[in-house]
Amino acid sequence: MMNSTPAVVTAELRVHRGKSDVITDLSVSVPRGQVVGLLGPSGSGKSTLMRAIVGAQKIAGGTVTVLGAPAGSPSLRRRIGYVTQAPSVYEDLTIEQNLRYFGRVIGAPAGDVARVVAEVDLAPQLKQLAGSLSGGQLNRVSLAAALLGSPELLVLDEPTVGLDPVLRHDLWQLFASLAQTGVSLLVSSHVMDEARRCDRILLLHEGKLLADETPAGLLQQTNTLDADDAFLTLIARANHRDGAAA
Amino acid sequence: MNPRLTLATTARVLTQIRHDPRTIALLVLVPSLLIGLMAWIFVNSTVFESIGPALLALFPFIIMFLITSITTLRERRSGTLERLMTMPLGKFDFIVGYTLAFGLLAIIQSLIAVGYAVWVCGLTISGNIWLLILVAVVNAILGTTLGLFASAFAATEFQVVQFMPALVFPQVLLGGIFLPRDQMPDVLHSISDWLPLSHSIEALQTVTTEAAATGTVLREVGIVALWALAFVILGSITLRRKTA
Ligand SMILES: Nc1ncnc2c1ncn2[C@@H]1O[C@H](COP(=O)(O)OP(=O)(O)OP(=O)(O)O)[C@@H](O)[C@H]1O
Ligand SMILES: [Mg+2]
Numbered sequence: 001m002m003n004s005t006p007a008v009v010t011a012e013l014r015v016h017r018g019k020s021d022v023i024t025d026l027s028v029s030v031p032r033g034q035v036v037g038l039l040g041p042s043g044s045g046k047s048t049l050m051r052a053i054v055g056a057q058k059i060a061g062g063t064v065t066v067l068g069a070p071a072g073s074p075s076l077r078r079r080i081g082y083v084t085q086a087p088s089v090y091e092d093l094t095i096e097q098n099l100r101y102f103g104r105v106i107g108a109p110a111g112d113v114a115r116v117v118a119e120v121d122l123a124p125q126l127k128q129l130a131g132s133l134s135g136g137q138l139n140r141v142s143l144a145a146a147l148l149g150s151p152e153l154l155v156l157d158e159p160t161v162g163l164d165p166v167l168r169h170d171l172w173q174l175f176a177s178l179a180q181t182g183v184s185l186l187v188s189s190h191v192m193d194e195a196r197r198c199d200r201i202l203l204l205h206e207g208k209l210l211a212d213e214t215p216a217g218l219l220q221q222t223n224t225l226d227a228d229d230a231f232l233t234l235i236a237r238a239n240h241r242d243g244a245a246a
Numbered sequence: 247m248n249p250r251l252t253l254a255t256t257a258r259v260l261t262q263i264r265h266d267p268r269t270i271a272l273l274v275l276v277p278s279l280l281i282g283l284m285a286w287i288f289v290n291s292t293v294f295e296s297i298g299p300a301l302l303a304l305f306p307f308i309i310m311f312l313i314t315s316i317t318t319l320r321e322r323r324s325g326t327l328e329r330l331m332t333m334p335l336g337k338f339d340f341i342v343g344y345t346l347a348f349g350l351l352a353i354i355q356s357l358i359a360v361g362y363a364v365w366v367c368g369l370t371i372s373g374n375i376w377l378l379i380l381v382a383v384v385n386a387i388l389g390t391t392l393g394l395f396a397s398a399f400a401a402t403e404f405q406v407v408q409f410m411p412a413l414v415f416p417q418v419l420l421g422g423i424f425l426p427r428d429q430m431p432d433v434l435h436s437i438s439d440w441l442p443l444s445h446s447i448e449a450l451q452t453v454t455t456e457a458a459a460t461g462t463v464l465r466e467v468g469i470v471a472l473w474a475l476a477f478v479i480l481g482s483i484t485l486r487r488k489t490a
Contacts, residue, residue, distance in 0.1 A: 017490060054332045058488045072488060077334040088325030092262045104254040105335045129265065145329070 005068055007032045007153050007184035008053055013062035015048050015207075022048045023207040026062070030186050030202075035172075035179045037195050038188040040204030041235065046188040047085050049204065050155050053186070054082045067153060078106060081146030085157040087138040088145075091131030095122060095141050098130055099148065108149035116144040119174055121167065136162040143171075154178070154185045160194065172197045192227035203231070205238050247338040255335070255343025259317075260350070273313065274355055277305035278362035285367035298369040299450035300423045302382050306355050307389035307443060308414055314348050314393030315406045322397070331487040341394055341481045345387070352386030373453035377463055381453060384470050385446035391477035392442075398484040417443035422451075442473035 008030035015023040023045045030036045038046050051057035052064050055072025064071035067079055089098045099113040117123050120140040125133065130141055143159045154175075160168045172194065175185050179199070187198070195201050196215050203211040203218075211218060211234055219225065222233040263270060281301050288294040321327045330340065360382050363369040371378055396413055400406040420427070420438040427438050427448075438444045449466035452459050 051328075056328050056332055056488060058490045074334070077332060080332065082329060082332050084325040084328055086325050088329045090258070090262055090326060091324075092265045093258070097258070097261055101254060101258040102329075102333070105251055105330065105333045107334065 005032075006030055007067060008186065009063075009065045010049075010052070011063045011065075013049075013052060013064060014060040015045070015052060015057060016060040017048060021060075021207065023052070026207065026209055028202055028209055028212060030184060031200065032184045033179055033182045034199035035175050035185045035187060035197070037198035037201045038186055038204065039190075039192070039195055039201055039231065040210075042190070044204040045207040046204055047157050048207075050082075050157050050186065050188060054080055054155050056082075078149065079152045081148070081151035081154045081156075083142050083146045083154075083156045083159050087135075087142035089130045089138065089141045092129065094127050094129055095133075095144075096126045098141060099145060102145040103148045106149040112148050112150075116147040119147060120144045121170065136164070136167065139163070140167075150183075152183060154183060154187075156185065156187045158188050158190065160189065160191070168194070192231050195227040195231075203234060205235060206242075208238075210234050210238055247336050247342070251335055251339040252343045252346070255339055256346040256350075259344055259347035263347070263351070269313075270351075273309065273351055274358055277309060277355060277359045280305050281359060281363050282367060285363075285369075294367070295370065297423060298363055298367070299454040300421065300447045302356075302359055302363055302378075303385045303421075303443065303446040303450050304418060304423070306352065306359060306382065306386040307446065308410070308418075310348060310352050310355070310386050310389030311393040311396070311414055312406075312410065314344065314390045315397040315400065315409065316403065317348075318344060318394055318397040319400055319403065319406050328489075331485075337482040337485040337487075340485065341478055344394055345391055345478055348390040348393075349387045352390055353383050356382035356386050369454065371454050372457045373455075373459065373463065377460060378450065378453045381446065381449045381463065381467050381470075384467050384474065385443075385450075388442055388446065388470050388474045388477075391474045391481065395477040395481040395484065398481060417441045420444060421447045423447065442470055445469040445473075 006029040011027050013023055013026040014021065038049065040046050048057060052059055053066055053071055055076065066076055069076055095117065096113060099116065103112050117126055120143055122137060122140055122144065125137060130138060133141065139159065139162055143156065146154060146156065160171055163171065175187060179185055198215060201211065201213055201215060201218055202209065213221065215227065218230045222230040224230045224233055284301055285294045357379060360379050364371060364375065392413065396409045397406060400409060420434060420441055421443045427435055427444060430438065445466045449463050449470065452466065453463045
């Protein structure tokens with residue numbers, strides 16, 4: 001079966017943005033049916049990598065293979081759900097109108113709007129203009145849009161930003177249950193605490209892969225007790241290496 | 247291209263505009279008010295008779311250009327375009343969807359502007375009024391499609407606004423409003439032949455002053471329609487799924 005192949009494989013990926021190389025020689029893989037956390041300092045290239053995976057980013061070299069096809073292939077457009085870092089919804093439409101439209105574009109079944117709205121806990125606001133929602137609510141509308149049509153791969157750029165612990169907990173539970181049904185998820189985050197909830201963690205630093213580990217493995221490897229410390233240790237080691245090389 | 251998705255996009259854009267009644271009011275009324283103002287300025291002369299038709303081309307063209315280019319720029323900046331481009335929406339569906347939505351507004355706007363110019367401001371029409379309406383509508387759609395195309399090259403609202411003097415004003419200056427085009431220096435006359443707005447103005451002037459020139463008017467309108475079509479195609483081609 002095709003499903004034994006990873007959801008995403010990049011090989012020697014290079015991305016150039018503005019005047020600099022944002023991603024250099026990155027080879028990673030995202031297994032199927034797991035929640036994979038994409039972590040790294042601000043500016044390390046998380047969003048850029050995600051854009052490359054969904055086919056929105058011009059790349060300078062290497063390959064990105066998604067669900068067995070080259071990234072950006074037309075056949076993938078129905079099979080990937082993507083949440084951009086800034087909520088990408090129409091502020092002058094209601095939640096329902098937003099989701100109806102995106103649902104039509106993706107070819108989602110009619111009942112899908114109600115389903116995804118319930119999943120992100122926004123049913124009471126269904127008729128509210130998106131522009132009048134709170135930041136966290138707006139983020140969840142953006143997430144709901146990505147869940148339409150039950151895609152096989154979800155690429156979520158900081159979907160839990162601005163949410164309270166209860167909502168964050170609920171969403172991570174949703175991610176886990178989606179993974180259980182075979183959906184592959186790549187979720188970027190700034191909150192190290194969220195790393196615990198992933199099946200695997202990819203740690204990016206200046207466009208390079210620092211670690212590809214399970215949360216437990218990461219703690220073990222760095223001899224630390226929590227994700228924050230593990231992260232700091234790995235970054236410090238990387239900086240040390242870079243410093244030594246220079 | 248998928249007609250279902252094109253129409254879904256049209257419906258979505260119209261729903262967005264419906265949530266903004268002030269824009270609708272401005273869109274529909276401002277051209278008429280400006281034409282009324284011009285008629286009033288020239289109430290004691292015959293100037294309005296000669297420039298009135300050109301005004302029917304000018305104001306809707308400029309307003310539709312601005313509205314369309316800013317709306318699509320907003321789509322680019324808000325990330326919704328990036329999202330749509332990762333979804334199974336064709337580039338044509340996007341551009342044509344927008345063209346249809348704003349085209350509908352253009353029709354309403356032109357009907358009101360023509361009605362106002364003829365029945366309130368007393369613009370005399372020698373030709374067929376329906377032909378006049380056709381020209382006005384196609385011309386407003388031209389503004390829409392030029393706006394769609396131009397917004398591809400603008401990264402900010404400032405740039406879009408600068409496209410006005412860069413892309414629109416030369417067409418206005420060379421369109422034959424200030425001086426009939428055949429009295430311009432040869433070079434400028436030849437350039438003006440290649441500007442779509444010149445043909446809109448030509449068509450409107452012909453239909454208002456000549457009763458039996460339907461052929462000429464249709465030919466000019468045809469040229470304008472071809473330009474609009476060209477802008478739709480160029481707009482779709484310049485839309486990028488992958489960006490740097
Ligand atoms: N449009 C652009 N033009 C030029 N450089 C860019 C552009 N977008 C991003 N960059 C640069 O690319 C690098 C990686 O950006 P990216 O958005 O991928 O980081 P990130 O890891 O997602 O950061 P954050 O956690 O803050 O969201 C940064 O140094 C950024 O300055
Ligand atoms: Mg980012």
